[in-house]
Structures are given as structure tokens and as C-alpha cells.
Amino acid sequence: MEFNFTEEQNLLINTTKAFVKAELLQHEELLEKTNNLPKELYDEIKKKSIEAGLYACNMPVEHGGGGLNAFDLTLVEKHLGFASLALAEIAWRPQNILMACEGELIDEYLKPAITGERKDCIAMTEPEAGSDLRGMKTNAKKDGDDWVINGTKHFISNAHISDFVVLFASTGTDEQGRNLLSCFLVDLHQKGVEVAKGYDCVSHRGYVNNVINFNDCRIPGKNILGEKDKGFELMNVWLEATRLTVAATSVSRAERAFDIALDWSANRKQFGKVIGKFQGVSFKLADMATNIKAANLMLLESAWKIDEKTLSSQDAAMTKLFCTEMLGKVSDEAIQICGGMGLMSDIPLERIWRDARIERIWEGTSEIQRHIISRSLLRPLGA
Ligand SMILES: Cc1cc2nc3c(=O)[nH]c(=O)nc-3n(C[C@H](O)[C@H](O)[C@H](O)COP(=O)(O)OP(=O)(O)OC[C@H]3O[C@@H](n4cnc5c(N)ncnc54)[C@H](O)[C@@H]3O)c2cc1C
Structure with a gap:
């Protein structure tokens, strides 16, 4: 693994940073105050992201995407993640x-998603099935050539502005009576689908989650992604990498919080000295910097392993766990260093701290990551 970035990678980092500075940061305050992202602003950022070549940079070149490998994509994600998620996500x-x-799914869904004509969201979670996805009740039954879908998903990010959903549903049970899942592409503006208001969330203002109800929703037989009953396998192939996205954005927000705390430590005076002169403060900085460095290295190693095709579930789980818990600690300590001002909305720390909370929950909770890691340690020993 090469520790120096290439000229192209540095260019990618600088392009992303410049985009964040020019197009995203200025809108953070509006988002915080209104908890609402106006449609015109969404469209404008999306257009600029397409022009900057950031949109769909993960997708294959032959279908019009940017063709970045996982390592380079992680660099982009990390630096986009510096900004409020509701804004950064548009450029994603x-x-x-x-x-x-x-x-046919390539022309109907993949290509329009790459050009930005059609937006996707993903729906796995249900009111009674979160960590235990196999317990989902939403089901798809074959009727002639079609699939007929019934059930309810909740916590679905950005469904209100999406055109279609990547939907996981039960398509039967195995010999042990366990749910078998399949994955479907479902247009959201069709009969039998209702996208309803979700919940108000303390993290990531302006980032909307929805409930989606499927009521005898009929879709063509071809709209299945991958093989019938192989939804879990599909999740494992494609969704492990999304844990690194959460890790990447966590690292850059921790760096942002750290920089604020460092600056504060070097300038805020109490008892006639800058507070950074007190070990009670400076040792916090030392621990924060060390943890951020460790998180960065784990992140980059995991991203590199995706390209090498050697990333294990354990690697992805460890990286998600460490980076998100690190962000929680760093943002909390940064507030401590800034004292009362740390909790005021004049500086973005209280927001980073609030936003940090969700990262230990979505894309698999910290407990589920620990479960994955511990199983992979113990299983080979038969325990
Ligand atoms: C704002 C927001 C947006 C989201 N966006 C999406 C989206 O777009 N699409 C989507 O499909 N999902 C989405 N999610 C869902 C998210 O992935 C789930 O919230 C997450 O997987 C946890 O599920 P749960 O909230 O139902 O918690 P539960 O699974 O009910 O867990 C509750 C607690 O029990 C613990 N627990 C559960 N099982 C175990 C176990 N075996 N061992 C130890 N502890 C355990 C958990 O760690 C947690 O602490 C979103 C969630 C939020 C909050």
C-alpha cells in the first residue's frame, strides 16, 4: 500500500475541497436554521456537481460514470463529508x-441514475426489522409475470425526492423457515406506493427520512436486481462498501471539530495563559489527533482492500466502528475544550456533535459491528 497520494489523487482531493468550499459550506447555516433544503438549491448543487465531474464518480465509465476505484472514491467521500450531509449528499x-x-434495467435505471435524471433511494429497514433485516415483513409475490409488493419501510433517506427505490423484500422461506430476501427496483410514482413523512431527527438537519407504504404494488418481473432469494448475498457484495462511506465522512468531520478545538486552545486565555498550555487541555488534543490518525489509516487500508478484493466483513466492521466512535469522542472533547461556546450554534461544533450521534446507528449499529468482528474472531475456534 502506497502512503503518498499520486498527483491525480491530490487533484481529486483539491477539486472536492474546492467544491465543498465554493458550493456547500455557504448553505449550512440555512439548513441548520430551517431544517429544510429548498428544491431549487438541491437542483443547483446537483447541476454543479455534475459539471465538476463529482456526481456518479463511482459509476463505470462505459455507462457515463467517473470510473473511480474504491480508494479514490473514499478520498472524494471523505472530503465531501466535511460539509453538512444534506448538502454533501446531493453531490454524491x-x-x-x-x-x-x-x-433493460441498465437503460431504465442505471444510466438515468448516473446522468442525474432519476434519483434512487434504498429501503431495507422496517418498523419491526432494523438490525434484524431477515425479520422483514415486506414481501413480493409472483403473479403471472409481475411481482406484487406489500409492506412498510421506514427511515428511508430522501425517498421524497427519489424517483425509484432499491427495495429488499421477502420472497419466501428456506427449510429452516428463515426469510429469503430479494432485491427489486420500484418506481416511487406508481400505483400502490405511498411515500409518507418520516420522523424529525436530531442529527443532520435538512436530511429527510420517509416512510414508504406498498399496497398491492405491481412491478414487472424483470425489475428484480440479482437473483431471486439472493438478496443477502447482494447486500454483502455491494453494501459493505457503504460502511466505509460512513467512516470516511466521520473522519473528515472529526478533523473539522479538531481544527476548531486546536485553534481555540491556541487562542483562548484563562488564568493569564492560553488554555492549550494546560495539560488538561493539551493532552485531550494529543489523544484526539492520535485517534484521528488511526481512523484515517484504517479507512485508507479498507478502501485499498476493496480494490485488492481482499476486504473482509471484519475489516469493514472494524473501520465503521472505530471511525464513528472516534468521531463521537472527538466532537465531545472538542466541545469540552471550547467550553460554553462549544454548545452555541455560532461555531459548528454542537452540530458536528449532534450529527455524530447517528453514525453509530445507521449502516449497522456499533453493537452489530462488534457482533460481526467478534464472530469472525471466535467462529474459526468453533466458539
Ligand atoms: C435518519 C436515518 C436514516 C436512515 N436511512 C435508511 C435508509 O435510507 N434505508 C434503510 O434501509 N435504512 C435506513 N436507516 C435505518 C438504519 O440503518 C437503522 O436505524 C439501523 O440499522 C438500526 O436499526 P433500528 O433503528 O431498527 O435499531 P434496532 O435494530 O431496533 O436496535 C436497537 C438497539 O438494539 C441493539 N441490537 C439489536 N440487535 C442486536 C444484537 N444482535 N446484538 C447486540 N445489540 C443488538 C442495537 O445495536 C441498538 O442499540 C436510517 C436510519 C436513520 C435513523
Whole structure:
């Protein structure tokens, strides 16, 4: 693994940073104050992201994407993640899993997602099935050539502005009576689908989650992604990498919080000295910097392993766990260093701290990551 970035990678980093500075940061305050992202602003940022070549940079060149490998994509994600998620997400990318499209699905879903004409969202979670996805009740039944879908998904990010959903649903049970899952592409503006308001969330203002109800929703037989009953396998192939996205954005927000705390430590005076002169403060900085460095290295190693095709579930889980928990600690300590001002909305720390909370929950909770890691340690020993 090469520790120096190439000239192209530095260019990519600088392009992303410049985009964040010019197009995203200025809108953070509006988002914080209104908890709302106006449609015109969404469209404008998306247009600029397409022009800058950032949109769909993860997607294959032959279908019009940017063709970045996982390592370079992680660099882009990390630096986009510096900004409020609701803004950064616009400049982002279609879900990796769409690369599983075959046949007519390529022209109907994959290509329009890459050009930005059609937006995707992804729906796995249900009111009674979060960590235990196999317990999902949403089901798809074959009727002639079609699939008929019934059920409810909740916590679905950005469904209100999406055109279609990558939907996981039960398509039967195995011999042990366990749910078998399959993955479908479902247009959201069709009969039998209702996108309803979700919940108000303390993290990531302006980033909307929805409930989606499917009521005898009929879709063509071809709209299945991958093989019937192989939804879990599909998740493993395509969705492990999304844990690194969470890790990447966590690292850059921790760096942002750290820089604020460092600056404060070097300038805020109490008892006639800058507070950074007190070990009670400076040792916090030392621990924060060390943890950020460790998180960065784990992140880059995991991204590199995706390209090498050697990333294990354990690697992805460790990286997500460490980077998100590190962000929680760093943002909390940064507030401590800034004292009362740390909690005021005049500086973005209280927001980074609030936003940090969700990272230990979505894309698999910290407990689920620990479960994956510990199983991979113990299983070979038969325990
Ligand atoms: C704002 C927001 C947006 C989201 N966007 C999406 C989206 O776009 N699409 C989507 O499909 N999902 C989305 N999610 C869902 C997210 O991935 C789930 O919230 C997450 O997987 C946890 O599920 P849960 O909230 O139902 O918690 P639960 O699974 O009910 O867990 C509750 C607690 O029990 C613990 N627990 C559960 N099982 C175990 C176990 N075996 N061992 C130890 N502890 C355990 C958990 O760690 C947690 O602490 C989103 C969530 C939020 C909050």
C-alpha cells in the first residue's frame, strides 16, 4: 500500500475541497436554521456537481460514470463529508448496488441514475426489522409475470425526492423457515406506493427520512436486481462498501471539530495563559489527533482492500466502528475544550456533535459491528 497520494489523487482531493468550499459550506447555516433544503438549491448543487465531474464518480465509465476505484472514491467521500450531509449528499452518487443492473434495467435505471435524471433511494429497514433485516415483513409475490409488493419501510433517506427505490423484500422461506430476501427496483410514482413523512431527527438537519407504504404494488418481473432469494448475498457484495462511506465522512468531520478545538486552545486565555498550555487541555488534543490518525489509516487500508478484493466483513466492521466512535469522542472533547461556546450554534461544533450521534446507528449499529468482528474472531475456534 502506497502512503503518498499520486498527483491525480491530490487533484481529486483539491477539486472536492474546492467544491465543498465554493458550493456547500455557504448553505449550512440555512439548513441548520430551517431544517429544510429548498428544491431549487438541491437542483443547483446537483447541476454543479455534475459539471465538476463529482456526481456518479463511482459509476463505470462505459455507462457515463467517473470510473473511480474504491480508494479514490473514499478520498472524494471523505472530503465531501466535511460539509453538512444534506448538502454533501446531493453531490454524491447513485448507490453502488445499481451496478448489479442487467439487461433493460441498465437503460431504465442505471444510466438515468448516473446522468442525474432519476434519483434512487434504498429501503431495507422496517418498523419491526432494523438490525434484524431477515425479520422483514415486506414481501413480493409472483403473479403471472409481475411481482406484487406489500409492506412498510421506514427511515428511508430522501425517498421524497427519489424517483425509484432499491427495495429488499421477502420472497419466501428456506427449510429452516428463515426469510429469503430479494432485491427489486420500484418506481416511487406508481400505483400502490405511498411515500409518507418520516420522523424529525436530531442529527443532520435538512436530511429527510420517509416512510414508504406498498399496497398491492405491481412491478414487472424483470425489475428484480440479482437473483431471486439472493438478496443477502447482494447486500454483502455491494453494501459493505457503504460502511466505509460512513467512516470516511466521520473522519473528515472529526478533523473539522479538531481544527476548531486546536485553534481555540491556541487562542483562548484563562488564568493569564492560553488554555492549550494546560495539560488538561493539551493532552485531550494529543489523544484526539492520535485517534484521528488511526481512523484515517484504517479507512485508507479498507478502501485499498476493496480494490485488492481482499476486504473482509471484519475489516469493514472494524473501520465503521472505530471511525464513528472516534468521531463521537472527538466532537465531545472538542466541545469540552471550547467550553460554553462549544454548545452555541455560532461555531459548528454542537452540530458536528449532534450529527455524530447517528453514525453509530445507521449502516449497522456499533453493537452489530462488534457482533460481526467478534464472530469472525471466535467462529474459526468453533466458539
Ligand atoms: C435518519 C436515518 C436514516 C436512515 N436511512 C435508511 C435508509 O435510507 N434505508 C434503510 O434501509 N435504512 C435506513 N436507516 C435505518 C438504519 O440503518 C437503522 O436505524 C439501523 O440499522 C438500526 O436499526 P433500528 O433503528 O431498527 O435499531 P434496532 O435494530 O431496533 O436496535 C436497537 C438497539 O438494539 C441493539 N441490537 C439489536 N440487535 C442486536 C444484537 N444482535 N446484538 C447486540 N445489540 C443488538 C442495537 O445495536 C441498538 O442499540 C436510517 C436510519 C436513520 C435513523
